[in-house]
Amino acid sequence: MSKEFYIYGRKPIIEILQNKPESLIRIYIREQTTGREIDIIKNLASEKKVLTSGTNEGQIKKFLSDEVNHQGVVALSKPFEYTHLDTWLSEIDMDTRPSVIVLDHLTDVSNVGAIIRSATAAGIDAIIVAELNQAPITSAVYKTSAGTVGRIPVIQVGNINQTMDKLKTAGFWSVGLAMMEPDAENPYSGSTDLWQYDFTDAPNAIVVGSEGEGIRFKTREHCDALIHIPMENNVESLNASVSVAVLMRAHAFKDAEAKNREISVGTFNYPLLMAADIVMYDADIVPVGQDQVQHVEIAREIVRKFHNTWGDGVFIEPEELVVKEVATVPGTDGQKMSKSYNNTIPLFGTDEEIRKAVMSIVTDSGSGVPEHVYAIHKLFKSPGELAQLYQENTGKYKPLKDALYEDIIAYVSPMRERRAYYENNPELVKQILQQGAEKARTRAGEKMKL
Structure with missing residues (x-):
């Protein structure tokens, strides 16, 4: 029978806090341990109502039976729940x-x-x-x-x-x-x-x-x-x-x-180009969707092989950060949203283009709550904010789609205004791009000299 056990390491604990916080009993953080990931752990623990306590190195060694790189944080987990x-x-x-x-x-x-x-x-x-x-x-x-x-x-x-x-x-x-x-x-x-x-x-x-x-x-x-x-x-x-x-x-x-997806040289080149962009600039945490996790894994493998051949200290092994709520964004047909599937909602399209896309979302006539409409709606409002709306409109798909359309417009309007500003100021855009390119070129040059 499974029993309670300790999980160690910053990345694993962040992952559990994001995806299954109810499995954690308490998190122990070594005194004077700091850093961005520690701040993320503290914030997530507070948000998910997981208890945290300070501790010391001696106590952590008592928690863990082996000498491991615990990174100053361990978490007591409930017994692992296997699926039947x-x-x-x-x-x-x-x-x-x-x-x-x-x-x-x-x-x-x-x-x-x-x-x-x-x-x-x-x-x-x-x-x-x-x-x-x-x-x-x-x-x-x-x-x-x-x-x-x-x-x-x-x-x-x-x-x-x-x-x-x-x-x-x-x-x-x-x-x-x-x-x-x-x-x-x-x-x-x-x-x-x-x-x-x-x-x-x-x-x-x-x-x-x-x-x-x-x-x-x-x-x-x-x-x-x-x-x-x-x-x-x-x-x-x-x-x-x-x-x-x-x-x-x-x-x-x-x-x-x-699935008749196009298999081109880009299928093989793209992960390597992404890896180069990640490791060249010492990115340690990379926010990605669930379908992009494997690309961060490829970047990590490249770093390890480079270090095994030429020695450590040149690159940082990146870790992916997948936010559970948006790990996979659903499209209008219920599949993963992708331009290649032609199931996207053009946030910077016209109002009519957005309305047409929203009205095309696939619905199930046998369900009181349209699953795909609700899945997309949750990206713009919390379940708590949507509860009354969907309860009052059970089985009424058009009012729910209308509400989704209005919420999308309200959400993207400030972004559209900002985009319009830059469209009307092309010289400013060029200046920003040039400054960014120079900054990236400098960082890349320093890395190549190592």
Whole structure:
């Protein structure tokens, strides 16, 4: 049975305060510990009504069983709440072709945390773990996941093989990740190259084996297919968490292909350009949406590889900051808002263009509260401010859309005025851009001299 445990590190605690503050019992901050992240923790704790206390280094060492870099802050957490498999299966929409990762008895907490992070960034729907012979969700898992534990369901089961049978019955296709390339003498003979495998035909349950032995024999028998990561330079295998990171990128790439999204050189260049913009100017916290987390992860990997080769101290490893309320902004059709989906609301468009977009928001005739209208409305007003409006207009979609339109206009009007001011003063805009470019050029030049 799970029990209370301590979480350490500034970033993981900020993540939990933003996404699941009710799981925290109390936060302990070492005396005289300061900094922007500490201020964020204090402000969030006050806002979310989480108790905070001062403490000292000796007490923190008593809280934590290992010598770790706690950064002067620890939090006492309630026992981790695993999701029940049957509950998750009853709620998941199989038409969206969900994907889950099944961990076949991984015991290294660092690997589990890193896998949770990669899976979350790649949009995996859930992670399944065994109750026994499996690393539990602990402080170390939270730390290595950078606080992403809990963003997607973690499902704990008694028997992995029985669970795979249940997933098959539900419509999942089970894919085992082999530790090595196939040959006549290894148990993965017959596995398919990861980059040649098609993940798009059905919902996928991707099975990852333990660090030393890989997928157990009985578990392999329950897999519908086996895949492997092709290796170069006589490298036999990769660490489990690294393998999952590679697999997730292939999975995301193939998902984009399946949905007929354009795959151009920009797909590969854009994350590197973003990484350069982040690390060149020593950004330590990067506010992003949920779908951009993986780009910050790429920037962090680049920094680590650079430091491993050339030594530490040149760049700062950036951390993403995802505000839960706007982690994914919904579009007019209920999908993630994106120009490529043609489902945006043009905030700087004309009043008529904004009204047309609002009136096009997809509604469900069987629901009293139009889900997509309300999801967008919450971006402009709090649920408390909207409660009476939606209660009085249950089932009346046009008045609710009218209200959303009026609130958008009221919200963006000062911005539009500011934009109009700059449009009428192009020389001022050029001056501001030149000053910014000079400042950026100076900072970049100093960095390149290191």
